[in-house]
Amino acid sequence: MKHEKKKRVQKNVLVFGAEGMLGKEFCYALRKNARYRVFPASHRTADITDESALAGCMKKVRPDIVINCAAFINVDACEDHVLKAWQVNALGPGNIVRALGDAKLRRAVFVHISTSDVFGNDKKAYRETDTPHPVNAYGGSKYGGENNVEHEARSAGLRYYIVRTSWIYSRFRETYFIDTVAKALARSETLTLVSDQKSVPTWTRDLVRSVLPLCFGRNNSGTYHVVNDAERAVSKYEIALEIKRILCFGSGALRTRAARARLRRAFRKDIFKVERPASPFLINTKLPKLPHWKRSLKEYILSLHLV
Ligand SMILES: NC(=O)c1ccc[n+]([C@@H]2O[C@H](COP(=O)([O-])OP(=O)(O)OC[C@H]3O[C@@H](n4cnc5c(N)ncnc54)[C@H](OP(=O)(O)O)[C@@H]3O)[C@@H](O)[C@H]2O)c1
Structure with a gap:
């Protein structure tokens, strides 16, 4: 039997x-995976509130996968600039999906990043199916974005994943909470941190x-x-205690x-x-479990080479 080499087709991913x-x-x-060709779009090069910029992007890239991490x-600041929050966080994601549909890219997969802040104070933990009740303009605008993505993607017949997450940290922003706390503790500083807000x-x-893997799998469209x-x-x-x-x-x-x-504890109202x-607190009922937060935190702190 003749062996046919399977052609590996690169996927265009627009971020x-x-x-x-x-x-x-x-x-x-x-970029580490040869299966993907990455097209990074920044605020400067592609404003998600600008429909003609989005149309241009779709025409140029013809993406197979679109990942939206753009947000305010x-x-x-969202509370002070409610209109801007709504334009970027609520309307922007819908604009992207519409641009995909208008460009007839109906086989594309759309991943939209959202937040645990769409939820309010009605429960202590939330499943994907719970109804959000945001308490501020940021949460409200992000919930608006989820609804627009769902509506536009369904009308265009596109596969979509709304990914809610919480309190992210990364080596790509060293001024963020985890790095700041770790560096301050390593300098013996005294820190005051909120103890009545949890995530x-x-x-x-x-x-x-x-x-x-969601982009390649057969998972149903929806919220994760x-x-x-x-x-x-x-x-x-508590996170700072763990870092210490x-x-x-x-x-x-x-x-x-560090010792x-x-x-010191502070409270939200102060x-x-x-x-x-x-x-x-987001409960993941659909995807394989991620590593425990303490394990990942330790690995991350070790990667900072403070220890
Ligand atoms: N940070 C967290 O702890 C956290 C927690 C839960 C969920 N999330 C979600 O995760 C996603 C990524 O957050 P992140 O922490 O990576 O935020 P980030 O570092 O602030 O990145 C957001 C990016 O979006 C860009 N942007 C803002 N307005 C835009 C527009 N109109 N058009 C195009 N780009 C625009 C920003 O550019 P400029 O800076 O130039 O404006 C920035 O580069 C967001 O959806 C957020 O809601 C974040």
């Missing part, structure tokens, strides 16, 4: 928000590893919860400095101007 923390992680992972994520810290590396595994939601105060514990296993000097660092959900 919006490619210069943001999560967008960079997706581009990094995709500053919770306080699950999620390493972008793990999130991307879980989401990319992708967070590191956890028994319960934890506060930033990890650092205290380090070399002599680092151990001494001297002090952690820190935040805008209301945040108290415990938007």
Whole structure:
């Protein structure tokens, strides 16, 4: 029998928000795999509120997969600029799906990143099927984005995945919570952290590893919860305690400095101007479990070479 070599066709992957923390992680992972040809689109090169820019992108790239990481994520700024929040977080994702449909790219897969902040304070933990009740403009606009994606994708007959996640951290943004806390503890500083707002810290590396197979699998369109595994939601105060514990296993000097660092509790009402959900804990009922948050946190902290 004649052996036919299977032709490996490269997939064009268009990533919006490619210069943001999560967008960079997706581009990094995709570039390592010869099956993908990556087209990074930044705020500067492709504004998702600009329908003609999106039409141009679709024409040029003809994507097989589109991943939307573009968003306006500053919770306080969203409250002050509600219209902008709505344009970027609610209308923008719908614009992308419509542009795909208009370009007749109906076989494309669309992945949209959303947040645990679509939920409010009605429960302590949420499944994919629970109804969101956002408490602020950021959460409201992200929920609007989910609804628009669903509506536009169904009308265009496109496969879509809405991926909700929480408290992401990444080597692509060193000024973020985990890095800032680890570096401050390694300098013996005293830190004050919120103890009555809880969620699950999620390493972008793990999130991307879980989401990319969705683009090739046979999973049904819909909403997916992708967070590191956890028994319960934890506060930033508790995460900092865990980081301190990890650092205290380090070399002599680092151990001494971290052990001297002090952690103090603060409360949401004393820190935040805008209301945040108290415990938007996402339960993943559809996808394989991600590593436990403590395991990933340890691996991440070790990769910072502080220990
Ligand atoms: N960060 C978290 O802890 C967290 C938690 C849960 C869910 N998420 C979700 O994860 C996704 C990625 O978040 P991230 O932390 O990576 O945010 P990020 O670092 O702020 O990245 C978002 C990117 O979107 C770009 N952008 C903003 N407005 C745009 C527009 N109109 N058109 C095109 N691009 C635009 C931003 O560019 P400029 O900076 O130039 O405006 C930025 O590069 C978001 O959907 C967010 O809701 C984040």
